[in-house]
Structures are given as structure tokens and as C-alpha cells.
Amino acid sequence: MTGQRTNRRTFLKRATAAGTIALLASPALAQGAMPKSAFAANAQAKACAQTIIRLLTDAEPMEPRLINTCYSLVAPDYGISIAGVYHPSGGLLADVPGAGGISPLDAPRTFRQQEARYAEAWFKTITTEIFG
């Protein structure tokens, strides 16, 4: 593992010397339980970027906790969602037990309206964050 990390450091230091690393979103090879959503890819890209920075500065990588939230708009003012929290386990991303799940089926209409607003806010946030 240490040898592998040294190799990664060397590779990254050469890559940054040659130019800039741009990381927008990166679907993990070790996806595991984590769904392939835009939210998940963005969270994984951030964890990846943080690990690259730590490897370049000779710090030990930190074990990430990754969040996913996936919204669906059934109607413009009617949102539903599924969420989860994930951590690396046995080389894959595993569910953090007790976290996540779907929004309640019997939620009142105001809750569905809030979810719809949050879905739009999330889209605005993530597109601004990535593309400026």
C-alpha cells in the first residue's frame, strides 16, 4: 500500500508539473453501494481531489464520508428523494448503516413542495459550483 501511494505521489507530482489537474466529476471504479448519480460523481470527485492534494503535500489521505441525494420531480411542485451516506469498506463504497432512505410516502403536500424547491436549488448549486 505504501509503495502504491509513493507511485501515486510521483505520478501526481509529474502531472501537476506538466499542467493543471481539472476534476469535475468522476464515477468511481469501486462504486459499491453508492448509486451512479450526478451528486455521487461530484462527491467522489471532491474526495478524489482532496486525496490528490494530500498526496501532493505528503499528507496521509483521509477516509471520506460520501453523501448522495437524488431528487425526482413528479410535477414542478412535487418532489421526491432518496439519500444515502457511504464510506469505504473492503475496497468498495458501502452504506453507512442507519442513514439515508427515501422521503416519506405519506408526506404532506407542503413537504413535497419543499422537496421540489430543494431539487431546483441543488441543481442550481451544483451547476454553478462546477461551471461557474
Add this chain to the structure above:
Amino acid sequence: MASLAVIGNKAGDADAAIATAARTVEAVYAYPYQAHAAIEPMNATALYTPDKCEVWAPTQNGEAALAAFRNGQRPATVMDRIAKGFSDAEILAIANWYGTQAP
């Protein structure tokens, strides 16, 4: 610098600069307690029932907010489900990180 202090911003190396300075000046300043001029209303409401005591207060306490999401005391659509994935230490780390973010 205190080992437990949270560093919000760091520019240069103060310790090294002081160690090599031609002359250093030391002084201790003290001032009486100053009343805050907070922008939020400085009050609190507590609802005490046999099961729990719920307090609404302008504490700006991110750690308590996340803990309240986690145990279902704070109304949420998604933060309750997210907060359940984080331990006390992780919630503290999140709160500390936000605390160091300059606007």
C-alpha cells in the same frame, strides 16, 4: 500557539519570524466584558415536557443543529437522513470546518 486552537487563516510563519527578529516586544492587553451587538434577537424559548426539553435559541451552533437533525428533533426533508450517517466526532469535524471558512 495553543495546540487545540482552530486556525482560520494563516499567512507567513509567525513563530519563525519572531524567533529570528532583531527585537521583539511583548505586551498583555485586557479589556472589560463588552456587550454584544448581535444582529439576531437575543432571547430563547424553552419547552419542557416530561420526555424532553426543547430549546430555540440563536446559538449559531452547527454541531447542535446537525445533532438535532440526526435525532429527529429538528424538522427536515433530507438532513435527518443525511445526519444519521455521521458520528459525534464527524459532526464536530464538520462544524469545525464550517467554523474556519472565511466569508
